[in-house]
């Protein structure tokens with residue numbers, strides 16, 4: 001029983017640390033969450049989906065974002081964008 005408990009705690013920690021992953025993929029280029037948050041807030045997007053559309057079609061920087069997925073953009077918005 002005790003072993004099971006330890007196992008579950010470790011599993012929980014792994015899941016929690018995995019949550020920041022989407023934003024990490026942006027930080028390779030954007031450096032810090034603060035900087036990225038500033039860019040997301042300045043972008044003309046009120047929802048995660050609008051941010052995807054903007055970065056895919058309207059942004060002059062769209063070519064740079066071919067390497068990230070729509071889900072990563074949405075997650076970054078929900079973590080760092082305006083609520």
Ligand code: HEC
Nearest residue numbers: 025026028029039040043059060061064065068072073076
């Ligand atoms: C391959 C490098 C790279 C990756 C990965 C990347 N970006 Fe960018 N992004 C840039 C560069 C370079 C700019 C423009 C420079 C700046 O203003 O800092 C930019 C600009 C932006 C802008 C402003 C665009 C505009 O036209 O106003 C937003 C919003 C943005 N990125 C969001 C994201 C999000 C969210 C992710 C992760 C899902 C991400 N980026 C991943 C390189 C990248």
